[in-house]
Amino acid sequence: MERAAILADLKSMMREYMSAEDQSKLDAMTDDTNLFNELSIDSIDLVDIVIQVENRYGIEIKNEAISGLNTLGKCLDAIQARLAEKEKNSPG
Amino acid sequence: MNRVVLTGLGVVAPNGVGLDQFSKAVQYGKSGLRFFQYLKDANMGCCVAGVPENFDEKILADYLSPGAYKALRSTTVKYSLCATIEAWLNAGLSLHSNNVDKDTGCIFGSGVCDVDHMQHAIGMYDRGDVQKLGTRQIEQLMTSGPASYIGGLFGLGNQVSANSSACSTGTEAVVMAFEKIRKGQAQRMVAGSCEASSQYIWAVFDAMRVLDRNHNDDPSSASRPMSIDSAGFIPGSGAGALILENLEAAQKRNAFIYAEVLSGFVNSGGQRAGGSMTAPSGPGVQSCIETAIDQAGIDSTEIDLVSAHLTGTGADRMEIANWAAALKRSGANFPYINTLKSLTGHCISATGSIECVAAILQMQNNFLQPNKNCEMIQPAILDIIDEKCIVRKPTDVTIDTVIKANFGFGDVNSCVIFRKYKE
Numbered sequence: 291m292e293r294a295a296i297l298a299d300l301k302s303m304m305r306e307y308m309s310a311e312d313q314s315k316l317d318a319m320t321d322d323t324n325l326f327n328e329l330s331i332d333s334i335d336l337v338d339i340v341i342q343v344e345n346r347y348g349i350e351i352k353n354e355a356i357s358g359l360n361t362l363g364k365c366l367d368a369i370q371a372r373l374a375e376k377e378k379n380s381p382g
Numbered sequence: 383m384n385r386v387v388l389t390g391l392g393v394v395a396p397n398g399v400g401l402d403q404f405s406k407a408v409q410y411g412k413s414g415l416r417f418f419q420y421l422k423d424a425n426m427g428c429c430v431a432g433v434p435e436n437f438d439e440k441i442l443a444d445y446l447s448p449g450a451y452k453a454l455r456s457t458t459v460k461y462s463l464c465a466t467i468e469a470w471l472n473a474g475l476s477l478h479s480n481n482v483d484k485d486t487g488c489i490f491g492s493g494v495c496d497v498d499h500m501q502h503a504i505g506m507y508d509r510g511d512v513q514k515l516g517t518r519q520i521e522q523l524m525t526s527g528p529a530s531y532i533g534g535l536f537g538l539g540n541q542v543s544a545n546s547s548a549c550s551t552g553t554e555a556v557v558m559a560f561e562k563i564r565k566g567q568a569q570r571m572v573a574g575s576c577e578a579s580s581q582y583i584w585a586v587f588d589a590m591r592v593l594d595r596n597h598n599d600d601p602s603s604a605s606r607p608m609s610i611d612s613a614g615f616i617p618g619s620g621a622g623a624l625i626l627e628n629l630e631a632a633q634k635r636n637a638f639i640y641a642e643v644l645s646g647f648v649n650s651g652g653q654r655a656g657g658s659m660t661a662p663s664g665p666g667v668q669s670c671i672e673t674a675i676d677q678a679g680i681d682s683t684e685i686d687l688v689s690a691h692l693t694g695t696g697a698d699r700m701e702i703a704n705w706a707a708a709l710k711r712s713g714a715n716f717p718y719i720n721t722l723k724s725l726t727g728h729c730i731s732a733t734g735s736i737e738c739v740a741a742i743l744q745m746q747n748n749f750l751q752p753n754k755n756c757e758m759i760q761p762a763i764l765d766i767i768d769e770k771c772i773v774r775k776p777t778d779v780t781i782d783t784v785i786k787a788n789f790g791f792g793d794v795n796s797c798v799i800f801r802k803y804k805e
Contacts, residue, residue, distance in 0.1 A: 307449040335449035337517045345514060 291347075296369050300362070303342045307335040321363025333357070343369060349376055386563045387803055389637040390473025390625030392465040392574075393739045396432030396618050396726045400468060401743075408740045410776050411752040413602035413725050415616055421581060428593035430604040432618025432727035433579045434461065441467070445477075445535055453518035456496040461621035461732070462528035462576040463535070466490070469572065469623035470536060474637055479537050485569035485631075487540030489558045490529040490623075491551035493731030496578035499523065528576055528621075540568045548790030549691070550648075551575045552622060552734020556798050557646030559626045569631045574623035577732035584617040590660075592695055593617065602754075605728075607692040607721045608702075608763055608772060609756040615693040618727030622735030624742075639803040640742050644783075645678035646798040657793035661697065664704050670795035671708035671787060678799045680783065682709040685717050685799075687750065689741040689786040692721035693728050699762045701789070706766050716767040718779070724754035734788040734796065741784045742800060750777040 301316050308316075309330045325331045331339075336359060340351050343365075349372035351359075359365045391401055397414025398404030407414065414432050421429040439460045443451050445467060454460060466488075470477070503519050506512065521527055526544040533542035541562065547554050552575035559571035577583070587593050594614040597604035606612040632639055651657035651666020675682050688705055692698050705719070706712040722733075722740045729736055744751055750773045759772060787797040 306452055307447070309448060330447065332447065332449070334517045335447070338449060338453070341514065341516060 291370070291373055293366055293370060296366055299346065300343070300365060300369070303339050304331065307331050307339065319362050321361065321366070323362045325360055325362065347373060349373060383564050384566055385629040386560050386626055386643045387629050387632050388624055388640040388643060388742060388800070389627045389632050390469040390475070391640065391739045391742060392468030392470070392472060392623040393620070393736055394434045394437060394461040394465045395620045395622070395736050396434055396729070399434050399437050401472065404739070405743045405747070407725065408722065408743060408751045409747070409749050411725060411754050413754060415601040415604055415727055417598055417601045421584070422598070424581060424585070426581070426585060426588050427595040428584070428588050428614070428616065429598045430594070430601045430616050431584060432616060432620070432729060434620050437464070439464065450518065453516055454522070455502065456499045456522035456527065457578045457580070457619065458492050458496045458576045459522050459528050459531055461619070462490055462574065462623070463531055465574060465621040465623040466532050466572055467535070469625050473625040474635070475625070477536070482537050482539040484539035486536070486538050486571065487562065487568045488529050488532050488538050488542045488572040489545055489555045490532055490572065491545040491547070491555045491575040491731060492525055492528060493546060493548055493551060493577060494583060495523045495525065495527070497580045497582035498578065501582060532572055538572070540571070546731070547794045547796070548792055549728070549730055549733055550788045550790035550794045550796045551731040552736065553738060553786060553788040553796040553798055554648050555735060556624060556626070556643070556738055557648050557796050560643045560646045560798065563626055563628050570625065570627045572623060573626055573735070574621060575731050575735040576621035577619045577730040579619040583730070587617060594694065605694055605724050606755040607694040607724050608698050608753065608759050609694070610758040610760050612694040612698065615695055615723065616727035618729035618732070620726070620729050620732045620736055622732060622739045624735065624738060640746055641800040642803045644680065644799040644801050645674050646796070647674040647677060648796045649673070650795065651793040653793045659793070660791055661793070662789045662795065663793055664700065666793060667701070667704040667789060667795050668708040670797045671705065671785070674785070674797040674799055675708070680799070682711060685709065685783050685785050686781045687741070687744065687784040688717050688719040689737055689784055690719050690721045691788045693723055699760055702763050702766050712766055714768040714770065716771045718750055718773060719767065719771050720751050720753050720773065722751060724756070725751070737788070738786055738798065741786050745781040745784050745800060745802060748778060748780050750779055752776055
């Protein structure tokens with residue numbers, strides 16, 4: 291799955307956890323944007339976003355990996371890696 | 383010991399959301415009881431309940447993070463937050479401080495959590511959807527959930543906890559907050575209590591056959607404390623919140639003072655001497671009231687109004703006998719007595735805090751809330767106190783001192799005495 295498509299999905303999921311002011315920053319987000327310091331997302335919100343991601347893509351993000359997902363780029367990397375694993379392990 | 387005053391009130395009640403609506407409803411005897419078809423569909427005998435009407439939770443979007451607001455389901459948390467935000471602003475206190483306020487705490491109780499919300503979580507578990515539960519379930523289900531939300535909202539750095547003593551919870555919270563300030567352990571406390579709007583809570587009382595089943599077609603007449611034909615209480619829900627403050631601290635910031643809290647006491651009848659899990663012990667109730675009066679340093683003849691527990695069950699007559707014995711006043715010498723439950727139903731753990739707010743509003747504005755639905759008072763009650771003590775029409779009268787008590791399952795009691803503030 292294309293990174294741009296995942297990014298669009300992720301922004302849509304994150305929007306619900308962001309203040310109106312921070313939502314306006316979504317378009318300017320880069321891979322290095324810090325979710326906790328630069329956006330109004332806290333660690334509990336992040337877990338809820340991860341749950342949404344898991345349900346959306348049918349993947350599992352390990353608990354121990356979640357706290358490291360502090361930037362947009364790391365989130366995208368993790369999702370792409372789990373999707374690649376899923377594809378590799380799928381029959382046929 | 384410090385003098386303790388009340389500087390802020392907030393309320394989410396079946397007959398009024400917010401002080402303006404609620405005050406008018408109390409003064410003119412507006413009922414907040416309604417028929418609910420879903421209770422009938424569930425084979426409940428009592429299909430009437432008190433649920434805050436026109437409750438608008440959207441205000442909470444301005445105070446909670448988007449994630450917390452999105453996940454908010456529990457009516458205990460919603461009611462508690464709305465009542466407390468109103469009380470906080472009513473007290474003239476500021477919001478959105480980034481500092482921790484070590485001098486301010488919160489005791490906000492509940493009886494059981496929002497069981498409807500619990501059922502939602504259990505349903506997901508049963509369907510194997512544990513991983514979809516999300517992260518914000520426990521903070522809404524834990525007994526200290528409302529207190530924790532309130533503590534976070536205002537940056538409270540003193541004690542932040544929940545108390546629980548069934549129908550005594552709300553008044554007990556006020557007494558606990560009073561003690562904390564009186565002893566100098568806190569300068570200011572949020573005190574309050576809440577009860578969810580949950581058919582699962584009401585159902586267990588219906589099964590005990592303690593809810594009225596005779597007025598499903600006439601909801602506003604269903605709650606009938608002291609009436610000759612009372613046949614059980616009507617369940618209710620909501621939250622009340624009060625800001626208690628050290629007098630000096632209140633004066634320093636020129637806060638409006640609703641009343642002084644003269645004393646408060648909490649005890650148990652020990653489930654002996656007539657007391658049980660569900661019935662209050664007479665000696666226990668009387669001792670609680672007598673101790674509160676003694677600690678206030680007043681004579682019982684100074685009491686103008688008894689804000690009673692009186693639910694509409696068979697215990698009403700015994701409660702009045704206990705009041706008369708504890709106050710050592712009877713007949714025409716008994717003070718005015720009323721019960722908010724004829725208008726709101728019995729809001730269970732929320733009842734004490736909502737009734738404290740009602741009592742303060744009556745004292746501040748010098749009116750008596752009419753006792754609704756007791757056109758014919760039980761003769762056994764009239765054997766103890768004179769009929770003129772039980773007003774049934776909106777009445778203006780000077781009230782300087784009010785005594786408030788609530789009694790709960792487990793044979794637990796709480797009593798508090800408020801007086802108009804005088805320097």
